[in-house]
Amino acid sequence: MKVMMRRMTENAAIQPVTAEVQARIRASFERQGLMRHLGACLTDIGQGQVRIKLSASPEVSQQHGYIHAGAAAAIADSAGGYAALTMMPADSEVLTVEYKINFLVPAAGDLEAVGWVLRSGRTLTVCRLEVVSTNGSQRTVVASGQQTLVRVPFQSE
Amino acid sequence: MKVMMRRMTENAAIQPVTAEVQARIRASFERQGLMRHLGACLTDIGQGQVRIKLSASPEVSQQHGYIHAGAAAAIADSAGGYAALTMMPADSEVLTVEYKINFLVPAAGDLEAVGWVLRSGRTLTVCRLEVVSTNGSQRTVVASGQQTLVRVPFQSE
Amino acid sequence: MKVMMRRMTENAAIQPVTAEVQARIRASFERQGLMRHLGACLTDIGQGQVRIKLSASPEVSQQHGYIHAGAAAAIADSAGGYAALTMMPADSEVLTVEYKINFLVPAAGDLEAVGWVLRSGRTLTVCRLEVVSTNGSQRTVVASGQQTLVRVPFQSE
Amino acid sequence: MKVMMRRMTENAAIQPVTAEVQARIRASFERQGLMRHLGACLTDIGQGQVRIKLSASPEVSQQHGYIHAGAAAAIADSAGGYAALTMMPADSEVLTVEYKINFLVPAAGDLEAVGWVLRSGRTLTVCRLEVVSTNGSQRTVVASGQQTLVRVPFQSE
Numbered sequence: 316m317k318v319m320m321r322r323m324t325e326n327a328a329i330q331p332v333t334a335e336v337q338a339r340i341r342a343s344f345e346r347q348g349l350m351r352h353l354g355a356c357l358t359d360i361g362q363g364q365v366r367i368k369l370s371a372s373p374e375v376s377q378q379h380g381y382i383h384a385g386a387a388a389a390i391a392d393s394a395g396g397y398a399a400l401t402m403m404p405a406d407s408e409v410l411t412v413e414y415k416i417n418f419l420v421p422a423a424g425d426l427e428a429v430g431w432v433l434r435s436g437r438t439l440t441v442c443r444l445e446v447v448s449t450n451g452s453q454r455t456v457v458a459s460g461q462q463t464l465v466r467v468p469f470q471s472e
Numbered sequence: 473m474k475v476m477m478r479r480m481t482e483n484a485a486i487q488p489v490t491a492e493v494q495a496r497i498r499a500s501f502e503r504q505g506l507m508r509h510l511g512a513c514l515t516d517i518g519q520g521q522v523r524i525k526l527s528a529s530p531e532v533s534q535q536h537g538y539i540h541a542g543a544a545a546a547i548a549d550s551a552g553g554y555a556a557l558t559m560m561p562a563d564s565e566v567l568t569v570e571y572k573i574n575f576l577v578p579a580a581g582d583l584e585a586v587g588w589v590l591r592s593g594r595t596l597t598v599c600r601l602e603v604v605s606t607n608g609s610q611r612t613v614v615a616s617g618q619q620t621l622v623r624v625p626f627q628s629e
Numbered sequence: 630m631k632v633m634m635r636r637m638t639e640n641a642a643i644q645p646v647t648a649e650v651q652a653r654i655r656a657s658f659e660r661q662g663l664m665r666h667l668g669a670c671l672t673d674i675g676q677g678q679v680r681i682k683l684s685a686s687p688e689v690s691q692q693h694g695y696i697h698a699g700a701a702a703a704i705a706d707s708a709g710g711y712a713a714l715t716m717m718p719a720d721s722e723v724l725t726v727e728y729k730i731n732f733l734v735p736a737a738g739d740l741e742a743v744g745w746v747l748r749s750g751r752t753l754t755v756c757r758l759e760v761v762s763t764n765g766s767q768r769t770v771v772a773s774g775q776q777t778l779v780r781v782p783f784q785s786e
Numbered sequence: 787m788k789v790m791m792r793r794m795t796e797n798a799a800i801q802p803v804t805a806e807v808q809a810r811i812r813a814s815f816e817r818q819g820l821m822r823h824l825g826a827c828l829t830d831i832g833q834g835q836v837r838i839k840l841s842a843s844p845e846v847s848q849q850h851g852y853i854h855a856g857a858a859a860a861i862a863d864s865a866g867g868y869a870a871l872t873m874m875p876a877d878s879e880v881l882t883v884e885y886k887i888n889f890l891v892p893a894a895g896d897l898e899a900v901g902w903v904l905r906s907g908r909t910l911t912v913c914r915l916e917v918v919s920t921n922g923s924q925r926t927v928v929a930s931g932q933q934t935l936v937r938v939p940f941q942s943e
Contacts, residue, residue, distance in 0.1 A: 348533035349540035352509070376505035383506035384568050385549050389542025411541050412753060413777055415572035415729055415886040417912050417932060419905040433930055434890040438752065439726060439779065441888045441930065459904055459912065461888060461932055463727055463777060465753065569910060570934055572729040572886055574755045574775060576748040590773055591733040595909065596883060596936065598731045598773065616747055616755065618731060618775055620884055620934060622910065662847035663854035666823070690819035697820035698882050699860025706856050725855050729886035 329361030332401050336360070339405070340397050347393065355390050357397070363432035365397040370425045382422040387446045387458050391416060395430030395442035395462040402435040406469045409440070416444060416460030424450035430462070440464045486518030489558050493517070496562070497554050504550065512547050514554070520589035522554040527582045539579040544603045544615050548573060552587030552599035552619040559592040563626045566597070573601060573617030581607035587619070597621045643675030646715050650674070653719070654711050661707065669704050671711070677746035679711040684739045696736040701760045701772050705730060709744030709756035709776040716749040720783045723754070730758060730774030738764035744776070754778045800832030803872050807831070810876070811868050818864065826861050828868070834903035836868040841896045853893040858917045858929050862887060866901030866913035866933040873906040877940045880911070887915060887931030895921035901933070911935045 332340075337360055344350060344357045350367070353375055359366040367390040369375065375386040392411055399409045427447050434441040444460035489497075494517055501507060501514045507524070510532055516523040524547040526532065532543040549568055556566045584604050591598045603615035646654075651674055658664060658671045664681070667689055673680040681704040683689065689700040706725055713723045741761050748755045760772035803811075808831055815821060815828045821838070824846055830837040838861040840846060846857040863882055870880045898918050905912045917929035 343535045346533075346535035347540060348530040349543050352531040373505040374509040376503075378500045378503035379565075383504060383546065385542065385546025386506050388545055388549070389540065392542050392545070408536075410578075411575055413572065413574040413727070413755075413775075415570065415932060417570040417904075417934060418568055419912060421567075433888075433927070441727075441890060443930075456904070459914075459932065461727075461886060461930065463888060570884070570912075570932075572775060574747075574777060576755060590731075590770070598733060598884075600773075613747070616757075616775065618729060618773065618884075620731060657849045660847075660849035661854060662844040663857050666845040687819040688823040690817075692814045692817035693879075697818060697860065699856065699863050700820050702859055702863070703854065703856025706859070722850075724892075725889055727886065727888040729884065731884040732882055735881075 329364050332360055332362055335405070336401055340365070340400060344393070344397065349389065350393060353386055353389065355393070360397065360401065363398055363402055363435070365394045365401065365430055367394045367428045368425065369428070379421070382426055384418050384458070387418070387422050387426055387428070388416050390426065390428040391430060391444040391446050391458065391460060392462065394428040395444050396464060398430040398432050398442055399435070399440040399464045402432055402440065403466055408467045408469050409464050410467055412463040412465050414444065414460055414462035416458055418458050420455060420457050422446070422448050422457040424448040426457070438466055440466070486521050489517055489519055492562070493558055497522070497557060501550070501554065506546060507550060510543055510546065512550070517554065517558065520555055520559055520592070522551045522558065522587055524551045524585045525582065526585070528580070536578070539583055541575050541615070544575070544579050544583055544585070545573050547583065547585040548587060548601040548603050548615065548617060549619065551585040552601050553621060555587040555589050555599055556592070556597040556621045559589055559597065560623055565624045565626050566621050567624055569620040569622050571601065571617055571619035573615055575615050577612060577614050579603070579605050579614040581605040583614070595623055597623070643678050646674055646676055649719070650715055654714060658707070658711065663703065664707060667700055667703065669707070674711065674715065677712055677716055677749070679708045679715065679744055681708045681742045682739065683742070685737070693735070696740055698732050698772070701732070701736050701740055701742070702730050704740065704742040705744060705758040705760050705772065705774060706776065708742040709758050710778060712744040712746050712756055713749070713754040713778045716746055716754065717780055722781045722783050723778050724781055726777040726779050728758065728774055728776035730772055732772050734769060734771050736760070736762050736771040738762040740771070752780055754780070800835050803831055803833055806876070807872055811871060815864070815868065820860065821864060824857055824860065826864070831868065831872065834869055834873055834906070836865045836872065836901055838865045838899045839896065840899070850892070853897055855889050855929070858889070858893050858897055858899070859887050861897065861899040862901060862915040862917050862929065862931060863933065865899040866915050867935060869901040869903050869913055870906070870911040870935045873903055873911065874937055879938045879940050880935050881938055883934040883936050885915065885931055885933035887929055889929050891926060891928050893917070893919050893928040895919040897928070909937055911937070
């Protein structure tokens with residue numbers, strides 16, 4: 316099987332976000348019980364691009380010992396959601412409207428999901444999603460997808 | 473917001489599967505570490521249709537206390553996968569090629585995912601996915617999707 | 630190949646729309662140059678459900694003489710768009726945000742696309758799409774999909 | 787509205803295909819009645835990447851004079867299909883299993899669709915799809931999608 320190496324590589328020159336945006340996104344991520352329960356880590360927050368890592372473990376496995384597609388998709392969904400949020404005003408929340416994801420090869424090794432913004436509008440945002448497995452020094456794209464999100468007013472709790 | 477009640481209701485008359493198929497699918501589900509870690513239960517296995525339940529808990533939540541879209545999608549993906557498997561010869565495994573899922577309303581309460589087969593071919597299967605939340609006696613469709621799966625030869629471990 | 634007959638059948642009791650809505654939707658359809666160029670006909674407009682027919686012809690074929698998937702998807706997209714529009718206030722337009730469609734079997738014979746609303750919100754609508762081929766008295770589901778649409782204010786021309 | 791310029795740019799160094807592959811793909815395209823009826827042109831065939839152009843005209847319009855999403859999706863679908871075919875043995879045909887496409891902005895001006903292979907397997911291929919509008923010297927990404935295809939044995943006619 317050939318996996319084309321023409322990756323949709325993220326821009327090398329991602330713009331940083333302000334400390335306020337960093338703090339707001341990290342606080343939101345901390346409140347996602349699922350991400351904590353899976354052991355996911357929010358590793359990078361750039362303007363329009365966010366990365367989340369997930370270590371391989373029995374808790375996120377499917378029946379053959381690979382990482383469950385559902386776990387890979389969950390971190391990709393969160394990465395895209397926070398990437399969208401970096402482009403929005405401070406009083407915004409974001410909801411996933413829908414996503415579509417292809418699983419290209421079974422996910423062996425630890426995973427890194429990246430979500431980046433393709434189109435950022437006033438109401439709707441479209442993100443690309445990619446999940447890469449890292450097995451030693453080798454990086455393989457294991458899943459690729461696309462996501463639509465909607466901005467909603469911030470609801471204080 | 474209006475949610476149309478013209479649901480894609482599953483056939484009332486689902487055919488049962490043999491005890492052998494039941495046992496094979498339950499054994500596979502037991503090996504899915506993610507499903508156990510999330511607390512998901514495989515509740516019904518019919519010919520071409522499978523249901524999986526997930527109780528609301530902090531471990532599967534997103535930042536506002538609803539169930540994380542990633543958890544809802546994960547049980548929907550597994551339900552569709554096992555629905556596909558019920559239609560295949562005994563020496564088969566199934567892999568998710570891709571799915572697409574819309575999140576219609578935030579998922580409050582416990583969830584039930586159902587996957588059912590739209591088209592079952594020699595190589596490829598297409599399933600419909602639906603996730604319903606059950607809040608007391610009220611059932612609300614919270615997510616709706618479509619999934620493509622591929623049959624692969626069984627790999628003994 | 631088995632195609633499961635558990636169709637996502639549309640409700641038998643579709644509510645009619647007002648003459649004003651009928652007229653507004655038919656006028657919009659008439660302005661879609663592509664639909665006219667393909668020879669598509671808008672056959673039914675109900676509350677939250679619209680049907681469009683397309684006859685088989687060399688002008689809509691692919692390389693093996695079947696109807697091109699692109700033509701089937703185009704009428705499905707329009708059917709879903711107008712289904713969404715039936716649920717909206719008179720000063721609304723609708724745009725397709727995205728859709729996903731599976732092609733289940735090659736499309737032989739004439740086609741009928743139906744789009745129906747799953748969830749109708751203030752801003753976003755989600756539709757199911759289905760394309761059926763009619764070969765004599767036999768009806769076969771040839772494509773099945775899901776679509777997201779956004780309401781925008783009417784722009785007079 | 788901001789459209790991120792971090793495009794999933796196609797590789798600058800696309801490998802050429804053999805004259806035999808060129809001829810085979812052009813002959814297949816010529817038999818697609820829909821592409822001819824829409825006025826689409828197959829402009830570039832590289833290894834794992836194909837481009838198709840479509841000029842704006844009333845015949846491919848929607849109700850506001852933009853190019854109909856269905857026409858944009860149809861050329862994207864064909865571009866992806868032929869991109870997949872460039873990676874396959876000579877006795878192969880390819881069928882679209884499914885695609886998902888987001889429409890980012892209304893399509894004004896002429897269109898160019900590009901499909902490129904993300905993952906090429908023995909049975910299944912996954913492509914990225916992109917549609918760009920060219921209005922004078924300005925290029926805008928108007929649609930972005932992802933497609934799954936299946937290889938089938940060549941059926942001589």
